[in-house]
Amino acid sequence: MTLFRTRIIWLVVLVGLLVLPFFLPNFRVFQLNLMIVYAIAVLGLNILTGYAGQISLGHGAFYAIGAYTAAALMAHAGFSAYATLPVAGVVCFIAGILMGFPALRLGGHYLALATFALAMAVPQLLKYKGIAAYTGGVQGLVLSKPEPPFEFRLFGIALSEDRWLYFVTLAVALPMFWFASNLVKGRMGRAIIAIRDQPIAAGALGVNLAWVKTMTFGLSAAYTGIAGALGAVVIAFVAPDSFHSFVSISLLVGVVVGGLGTIWGALFGAAFIQFVPNIADEISKSAPWAVYGAILIALIYVAPGGVMGALKKLNPGDAK
Amino acid sequence: MDSFLLQVFSGLANGSIYAALGLALVMIYQSTHHINFAQGEMATFATFIAWTLIERGVPYWLAFFITVAIAFVGGLVVQRVFIRPVERAPVLNNVIVFVGLLVIFNAMSGWVFGQTVKAFKSPFPTTSVFLPQYISGHQLGSLGVTLAVLLVVFLFFKYTPIGLAIRAAAQNPDSASLVGIRVSWMLALGWGLASAIGAVAGMMIAPVIFLDPNLMGGILLYGFAAALLGGIDNPWGAVIGGFIVGVLENILGAYVIGTELKLSVALVLIVGKLTLMPHGLFGRKVVTRV
């Protein structure tokens, strides 16, 4: 394909992305925003599980910490929504590093348990009366969506809060994806993958296993934490019961369905966990989750490498 | 002192349930080297089947053994139909299938048997014959049942040729087929056994916390912790692990941190302990030369 045609296609995609929210009703834009948020969260988990090979069943915890950090800052300290994102990122980076230490000693199933324990503990911790002043206890915290900074209309459709947030989430997501893509191609990325595939050899070659592993945990947590914060802004509400252990499991589902160890798979994974439950609901009112489970299992049989794996098989042209 | 002992014994009784579930997880792990996250939901479904039989007038112990048999066959079928396609696939693909099964079984329980909470009968007398001031009849009974199951499982794996074959198939499927073992069927058997044990766990706990589709939700984690605490490849360890988790949970809840956070603290302690002793209390380190 010529460079000119590639450029035209990218231009069309870009324009499409920019006008899309104006062709969809508000609640669909809201769903789209959530999908982008999940994509960032799934990407974070993929860095840890797909590239570094460390399984985490507890990333919902970082998502929750990010969300509550943002919510508390907005509700109690008057932060603007945008300012909470870097703070959530830093907080979760630290949390991830703390989690990374026991992760050094634990592998495989033990790590799965430890992270799963974290996931189950989070709702309980969030309900704890001792910190209810900050967390809002069982009721949670209600926030307000940020107003768009200017008035705008396209084809008569107004730039609503949800539509504005669409551009915000895109503006956050795109650099994060770009950064992650460069990371895995660079020295750090190769170190991470080396540790996953041949830890003994990697150590013998001078890779500082402990440092790389811990940093990876931190980075992964930061990504998911920022996603959580963004999610809190998009939904304008946080409550302990929104962060039960199934969030962690959903994120892992997103990683595998999208494609383990890929960057753009996160997008497909996020689409799956955001929209398939709704589709399942349409198919069966009485047992939607059974349909969800069936679709999930069928998908992994048909596409063991996730969506990205299937795409690669259909188009073996690019070697990634 | 009295209330302390009460907490301990109650913890032991709860612990026996965690032990049974942990045992089921170890069972699947020993046969397949995977941890089946759907174990709890499958056990719940089996417990519902037992409830239905008892409601229809089947005597308790007959219903018990019929359910165990159905669970065994069910587990075997699930392995053949759902797990076999991903037998050679990466670990995470298996995890996804487990997640799918978890969700399907949970939904099926609700759909077939309804979401309303049901009372489940206990086959044991209300007062215990032994230390009645600390422990109820049911608690003593389920303790006994769990220990009996453990004994059977231990003897099975250690002393029967099939038990040995299942272990061999899990550890080294290629070599196992070279000695004439049908590896695929060994995996299926492991699943059948695990389901049967899970059903027992479900039937023992349902009288205590009442039966609804979310019976096993939180308990799975404790079962998981029990299995790992004792060393994931060790059935005895899972049982002892279960008791430790049960007692720890109660003691922490009563004396240290209050019932609100006892889950979190118990888990922190378990994770901490595993960090210090990565193979569990009794797990064996398998030496592989590089």
Added chain:
Amino acid sequence: MKLLEVQDLQAWYGTTQALFGLNFSLEKGGITTILGANGAGKTTTLRAICQTVKTQGSVVLLGQSVGGFATDKIVRMGVAHVPDGRGTFTGLTVLENLRLGAYTRRDKDAVAQDIERMFARFPRLKERYNQQAGTLSGGEQQMLAISRALMLRPTLLLLDEPSFGLAPLIVQEIFEIMRNINQVDQVSMLLVEQNATLALELADYAYLLETGKVVLSGTAQEIRSDASVRRTYLGY
């Protein structure tokens, strides 16, 4: 009836073809060796006989065509395979490994006797009978692997590079034992070896493989005296 007859055997690992039409046969009672450089297809040949790889062509064992059979079925016909890397159950004890060798047998007393005979033949295994097999030395694991295969009371014993990674003295010991097994227990053997000198000393008949085809065959004596073989594979 020949013990094993292979005609036009092809084999694949996934989409990669490794054997391109192999022809050879084994008589009962002898030791045959398959020689060749790395990648010639020696290991694949053994795997093809056990049907652990995809094959096309004819593999006839004791008069029965076994193409497409499940591996465990071929084992039950009396074929014991000691794979490359030994294939020991490292997480199980020495005794458990031996018991597994007899998995398909029903005659419990004879099995117990056989275990005693293995211990008599390999006293080092007896010493370590309750030890985890993974902690044994290389030579001991090889003895264990061979014993495990013998527990089947096989008609045909397939050995894949038994000398691999072992010190010369141990290798000598093991080859002596293999000669003994063949003569006393009357077990036919198909031996894949990189160490051509040792293999030709032990075997009666030899096949030379090159990129998935047989390029030379003859008695061990003939192959040993073939000058070109000596230069290429024996180094002198």
